[in-house]
Amino acid sequence: MRIRSNLGGPRPRAARLAVPIVAFGLVVAGCGAADGTESVEGLSDALGTSSDINPTNPDRIREGGNLRLATTTFPANWNTLSNDGNDGEIADMERPLMPRSFTTDAAGQLSINTDYFTDVQLTNTNPQQVTYTINPKAMWSDGTPITWADIRSQAAALSGADKRFLIAITSGFDRVATVERGVDDRQAVMTFRDHYAEWRGQFSGNMALFPKSVTADPEAFNHSLVDHMGPTAGPFVLQSTDRTQGRIVLARNPNWWGTTPKLDTITYSVLDHTAWVGALQNNELDAVRLATIDEAKTVRNTSGLVIRRAPGNRWRHITFNGATGSILAEPKLRVAISKAIDRQGIATATQNGLVENPRPLNSHVFLQGQEGYRDNSLGYDPAAAAKELDDLGWKLNGDTREKDGRKLVIRDVMYNDPTWVQIAQIIQQNLAGIGVGLVIDTKPGAGYFTDVIQPGDFDTAQFIFSGDAFPLSSLPQIYAYNPDDLQGNYGRIGSPALNALIDRTISELDPAKAIDLANQVDRAVFEEGHSLPLTQSEGNVGLRADIANYGSPGLASYDYTTIGFLK
Structure with missing residues (x-):
């Protein structure tokens, strides 16, 4: 799936995601050894083979801390399934908040996300049928369990049958004939009218599962998440938002059934991308995407900062x-x-x-x-x-x-x-x-x-x-x-x-x-x-040297429970 982004940083599938680049003139100043200027060590040429996140055993990561990140705009709509919310920066913020059926490694290989599903299988091909078995511990932040009804509701909303739902993408749900209850409320059986090749991505990648309270009717789908986030289900919850100050704070989910996160909070500040590297230097941010050679040089020449680099998935x-x-x-x-x-x-x-x-x-x-x-x-x-x-x-x-x-x-x-x-x-x-x-x-x-x-x-x-x-x-x-x-x-x-x-x-x-x-x-x-x-995108990220399990992931998924600061 693609998410869009107007900038070039922290996001089309349609790909919408965003972060600007700071470079003036028709050639970036100081951009290569060929003209006698200094360059920064280059990246591998191939995406899908590398990830640079300072992988660290959780035992070496201290408990607590606040990871300070940047975003260029305040979300127009927290519903990333909607056309207004189909933005990469919003999707990035919601990754530690919302369920997905699969995780990916740097090569794009898939594994079932067992925090949310104990099994996801193609159980028939004629007709195509996919069976989702939901983790019995999985619940929304309002205390309601995640059930087959959430899957059915989202499938109906994204089917395109009701044009009042202002959807960003059908993601194959226009090919779904039925979603039925399986052996119990924690199992959904999805039967397709027509084959769909990317069935594994219907609740994965840039596509999260939302609660039925958001997807059940057009009014809720289009407008209920314009000013605030609804029920979530991840290791973090949305603790507070301040549109005036441009501040969004995620905190540990006290009802999270999985591994307890190392971080206490993740804070996003709304800043123009031109201010990101300066804020990183001034210890106001902990990690930023880099867009130019000058930004990379600045980070490399600042004590306590490092560059993580793996080819990016934005273009x-x-x-x-x-x-x-x-x-x-x-x-x-x-x-x-x-x-x-x-x-x-x-x-x-x-x-x-x-x-x-x-x-x-x-x-x-x-x-x-x-x-x-x-x-x-x-x-x-x-x-x-x-x-x-x-x-x-x-x-x-x-x-x-x-x-x-x-x-x-x-x-x-x-x-x-x-x-x-x-x-x-x-x-x-x-x-x-x-x-x-x-x-x-x-x-x-x-x-x-x-x-x-x-x-x-x-x-x-x-x-x-x-x-x-x-x-x-x-x-x-x-x-x-x-x-x-x-x-x-x-x-x-x-x-x-x-x-x-x-x-x-x-x-x-x-x-x-x-x-x-x-x-x-x-x-x-x-x-x-x-x-x-x-x-x-180059995929270069400047960040504090003591940050672990975070940086430039390539196609890999982050494990937000292991991100943190070294002891």
Whole structure:
């Protein structure tokens, strides 16, 4: 599943997650040894093979303490299943609060999360049937047990059958025929109408299980978690929130049935990303995501701080607006423009010195290092782009192309962050070379998705998606086009043929065949000019040296009960 994020830090599956990068100019200052400047040790090139969290036996971790983290905005909606709450930073905050059926290791391999489920099995394939057996100790923070009814309620809400539920993603629940009580209230038997390949991700990865009090009716689903969190079920609970002060505090759950957490509290402060490293230096924060070589150098040169590094699961991209009336409504026009964007140049400018081998991400589906990753991109070819624009009737008139009296000038919208602006400036130069104008239009983080992206107030838009171990589940959410149910397809781009191919892909229970089909989907997405992947995040995290079991996890899940400070 993908969660979105307007920034580049602490979050699309559709991937929505967020953290900005601080870097000015068209090339990051001091970003590589090639220009005589100092670089920071690079990362491994492959995601899915590494995790850097200072793994430590819990016996060596002291009891208590407050882990101080940062977030860029206060949650617009604590319901991450909803379109307004489908944000990576919110999802990060809720991971120690909400149930998930599986945990993952650095390679994305799955294990049943036994705090919540004693068993999760595919018990039939014709029809497909999955049986969830819930841990008999599992309960919500209001004292009610977690039961099959919670699973049934969430499946119904996310099915898409009732359009009043403003869901972010169906996650295969549109394929579920029934959810029935099993041997007792602690067992749910889910029967599918159509096969669903990513059934393991329906309550895992970026998708948590919520109580039926949140998912039972549209009003509760859409609005009950706007101002506060509802019942939770994790090692931590939401202790307090202060929107005015920008402070969110998680504390130990006194009714937690699992291993007692080492930490007493986790505190999130709302700060612009440009202030994160300074706050870390000043002992106001304990860990922050790093975005530039200068940030990494600052952390490395500060006593008591270290850098943890493993390739990240967030990725930057450009979404095109193909809605009727948009200047980019023509697919061939979008494709031509995409061929003129130097994604390798963007990778080099923003990541040189932060990774060993800066390179663009060449898939909409898989992250580098994940099984199934292939380069399905159309390549960088400005000469071909210029010819294609000529063939489409967009002729040069001075420095800018025109057609039917309309200038080919597009408005690129992004969160007001230096790295996003830097990327836009590179694209601006690229497109100027083929006679396309680009206007850089920066927006504040607050309301970026609800007020700008969701309504389609852009020609191109930049934000971040967050991947997980269940990449196929986001295909219908982002790349299928259903005018009455956009979900994460903010560019309103697609076709019946692509919808059918996506349907085949997520219906395939053979993993190898599903991967092949997913790569066909990816190529088709490139060929329709839906969006353009840019770079995968570097995954660098600066933090205090005495923090254990936390840092840069790659695809791995955190065990929030073991995170803490060394004795």
